[in-house]
Amino acid sequence: MLPYLSEYFGNASSTHRAGRDARSALNAARDRISAFIGCSPAELVFTGGGTESDNTAIFGAAEASSGRGRHIITTQIEHHAVLHACERLEKFGYEVTYLPVDKFGQVSVRDVEAAVRPDTVLISVMYANNEVGTIQPVKEIGAIAREKGILFHVDAVQALGHLPIDLGSLPVDLMSFSAHKLSGPKGTGALYIARSARVAPLLYGGSQERKRRAGTENTAGIVGFAEAVKIFEGARYEMQQKLEKLRQEMVMELERRLGSGGYVVNGHPTERLPHILNVSFPGVSTESLLMNLDLAGVAAASGSACTSGSLEVSHVLRSMGLPEEVTASAVRFSFGRTNDEAQIAAAAEAVQDIVTRLRR
Numbered sequence: 357m358l359p360y361l362s363e364y365f366g367n368a369s370s371t372h373r374a375g376r377d378a379r380s381a382l383n384a385a386r387d388r389i390s391a392f393i394g395c396s397p398a399e400l401v402f403t404g405g406g407t408e409s410d411n412t413a414i415f416g417a418a419e420a421s422s423g424r425g426r427h428i429i430t431t432q433i434e435h436h437a438v439l440h441a442c443e444r445l446e447k448f449g450y451e452v453t454y455l456p457v458d459k460f461g462q463v464s465v466r467d468v469e470a471a472v473r474p475d476t477v478l479i480s481v482m483y484a485n486n487e488v489g490t491i492q493p494v495k496e497i498g499a500i501a502r503e504k505g506i507l508f509h510v511d512a513v514q515a516l517g518h519l520p521i522d523l524g525s526l527p528v529d530l531m532s533f534s535a536h537k538l539s540g541p542k543g544t545g546a547l548y549i550a551r552s553a554r555v556a557p558l559l560y561g562g563s564q565e566r567k568r569r570a571g572t573e574n575t576a577g578i579v580g581f582a583e584a585v586k587i588f589e590g591a592r593y594e595m596q597q598k599l600e601k602l603r604q605e606m607v608m609e610l611e612r613r614l615g616s617g618g619y620v621v622n623g624h625p626t627e628r629l630p631h632i633l634n635v636s637f638p639g640v641s642t643e644s645l646l647m648n649l650d651l652a653g654v655a656a657a658s659g660s661a662c663t664s665g666s667l668e669v670s671h672v673l674r675s676m677g678l679p680e681e682v683t684a685s686a687v688r689f690s691f692g693r694t695n696d697e698a699q700i701a702a703a704a705e706a707v708q709d710i711v712t713r714l715r716r
């Protein structure tokens with residue numbers, strides 16, 4: 357990224373040499389990322405992150421299809437970037453069905469099918485949940501959307517790099533991504549917009565990104581996004597094995613230290629991301645746990661990391677219908693490529709000390 361903050365400082369829209377250098381860096385980044393997810397480079401729009409991608413998909417699809425209908429289907433466990441955008445649309449006369457999930461955090465394909473109405477214009481379901489890691493049946497839901505001619509948006513912010521994404525075979529029209537979930541730079545993302553999908557822009561101004569997202573592109577951020585993809589691409593299998601192993605070790609350590617009655621793992625037992633572990637310690641409050649973990653040097657989160665400033669009960673765990681002692685004591689550990697086994701052992705030891713002390 358560094359050369360694109362100093363040496364190649366041109367604006368990708370400028371026709372001079374410096375601008376052309378920036379443009380070719382953007383093109384190379386677009387080629388790499390679109391190849392990674394199986395779409396054409398022309399179908400990838402760079403954005404300022406996952407939130408902007410989600411907002412563009414929801415508002416853009418709603419606006420472009422408003423002549424056909426004003427009903428949207430989504431789930432209760434989406435990220436707030438989707439939920440709050442849908443709530444905003446309700447203020448403008450749209451109707452939104454927020455589908456519940458089962459105790460593992462998975463939405464039912466049958467529920468989606470039953471919710472479809474003649475005026476449904478958009479279905480938005482995430483690929484995998486950011487709090488509990490549960491993977492959603494997006495292929496099956498996409499098939500329903502295709503059959504009924506409804507636009508299908510998938511928030512794949514947590515899935516990119518961890519689950520295989522091939523847009524050539526997935527029945528999806530819009531898909532959101534964020535670079536920092538792959539250890540890339542924050543504030544950079546992308547939205548896949550299928551060639552056939554009609555979506556109005558969220559931002560108006562210049563004709564960047566083929567008039568789908570006005571504003572000078574963040575060249576350094578986009579170069580960093582592509583570099584993160586390159587690193588993941590080269591080591592996807594090893595990375596997945598490593599993260600899965602770290603997660604398993606954390607669970608084994610908790611079992612050894614607290615016993616099976618001492619903790620509860622939330623989320624789907626098999627249909628889940630490898631790098632997220634949501635776990636409750638009944639009898640201890642999330643807030644005290646997080647404060648004490650932070651003092652011990654362990655960075656954990658409650659609810660979505662993006663909103664961890666507020667410690668209300670997570671909307672995801674609430675929708676899963678879990679008992680209060682579980683929802684009120686949940687924390688999320690996420691594992692990254694720089695973590696190692698010694699850190700897992702240290703984190704589990706800190707959890708044991710804190711939980712034992714707080715329970716006493």
Ligand SMILES: Cc1ncc(COP(=O)(O)O)c(C=O)c1O
Pocket residue numbers: 404405406407408410435437482484485486511513514534535543544545660661662
């Ligand atoms: C599933 C999901 N969607 C959207 C977002 C928002 O992405 P960003 O922080 O890049 O705006 C996040 C962030 O954590 C997320 O986990």
